[in-house]
Amino acid sequence: SSVPSSSSSSSSTSSSSSPTNPTRSSPSSEFSLADGLLVRWIDDWLYISTDQRCCERYLKTMQNDLPAGVPEYGCELNPTKTRTNFTAKIGSQSYAANSSDWIPWCGLLFNSRTFDVRSDYGRYAGTAIDETVAVMYGVPKPGAPRVGDSFRRKLPQYLKPRCQPILLDAQVNSVFTVHLNVYQAFLYCAIKFHANAIALPQPPPANERFFLDCVNDVLLYMHQILEQLRRDPASSAVGFRCPITAAAVNWLGAHAFATILDRKQTRYRAILHALHHFCRAPHRQALATSLNSVVEPRHSTILLNEIRY
Numbered sequence: 001s002s003v004p005s006s007s008s009s010s011s012s013t014s015s016s017s018s019p020t021n022p023t024r025s026s027p028s029s030e031f032s033l034a035d036g037l038l039v040r041w042i043d044d045w046l047y048i049s050t051d052q053r054c055c056e057r058y059l060k061t062m063q064n065d066l067p068a069g070v071p072e073y074g075c076e077l078n079p080t081k082t083r084t085n086f087t088a089k090i091g092s093q094s095y096a097a098n099s100s101d102w103i104p105w106c107g108l109l110f111n112s113r114t115f116d117v118r119s120d121y122g123r124y125a126g127t128a129i130d131e132t133v134a135v136m137y138g139v140p141k142p143g144a145p146r147v148g149d150s151f152r153r154k155l156p157q158y159l160k161p162r163c164q165p166i167l168l169d170a171q172v173n174s175v176f177t178v179h180l181n182v183y184q185a186f187l188y189c190a191i192k193f194h195a196n197a198i199a200l201p202q203p204p205p206a207n208e209r210f211f212l213d214c215v216n217d218v219l220l221y222m223h224q225i226l227e228q229l230r231r232d233p234a235s236s237a238v239g240f241r242c243p244i245t246a247a248a249v250n251w252l253g254a255h256a257f258a259t260i261l262d263r264k265q266t267r268y269r270a271i272l273h274a275l276h277h278f279c280r281a282p283h284r285q286a287l288a289t290s291l292n293s294v295v296e297p298r299h300s301t302i303l304l305n306e307i308r309y
């Protein structure tokens with residue numbers, strides 16, 4: 001069954017009372033932790049409950065009981081930024097159900113039916129990715145890192161924000177979603193790879209071995225991230241479990257880079273030959289078959305169709 005939830009943006013994240021010790025004078029005193037879960041990050045709020053009445057009561061409290069918000073903290077509800085997975089009318093304000101099961105919050109997407117979690121790439125839809133890249137690859141000063149070294153160190157860093165434990169934990173997500181999150185992180189990194197590569201003084205066709213090594217570095221960095229998460233005491237304490245294999249990571253990474261760079265074939269012929277050879281190797285066909293559903297374009301339409309690069 002659907003898990004009613006609401007996500008809202010406000011100008012502040014503080015409340016005038018603690019949910020663990022509500023007071024009679026507080027408009028939120030009718031809530032308890034048993035009703036659901038209220039989460040905030042900076043000025044974004046997420047309320048989750050299995051009871052739609054609780055979500056409607058949350059909206060009513062934020063909209064009607066706190067019409068001016070909490071002035072001492074600058075907190076108020078912004079209906080235009082509020083997302084729900086149900087239809088509601090609170091006073092004169094109507095809230096339409098979100099167009100999909102995915103509720104956006106703080107760079108993440110929460111599925112209100114399965115509660116799987118994905119990265120939210122919607123913010124990049126319609127944008128040119130080179131506008132989001134700070135490219136400064138001029139002639140290095142004496143003693144400064146070489147341009148190629150700077151490029152090589154920069155690429156893996158695009159992965160890290162998209163490899164948070166909540167995205168890779170099979171306790172939270174289905175095994176399919178864990179694999180998809182890894183694949184989409186690689187797709188995003190491959191797009192950034194192209195945006196940076198075309199700004200280098202020496203283009204990819206002039207140094208194919210170097211650029212292929214950079215792709216290998218990205219795959220290796222993903223392995224390091226997963227290994228660190230598996231060994232991290234904090235992750236172990238909550239039972240973190242990431243079932244993706246090393247072979248699957250390599251295949252998904254190679255496939256993601258091949259998918260993105262295929263659209264710029266004249267620049268990356270030798271690199272694409274190596275990537276396709278890797279993905280299509282006969283001894284990897286069983287693995288490829290098992291991952292075909294993950295790499296279906298319909299699961300990654302924003303990354304594949306709505307970002308310009």
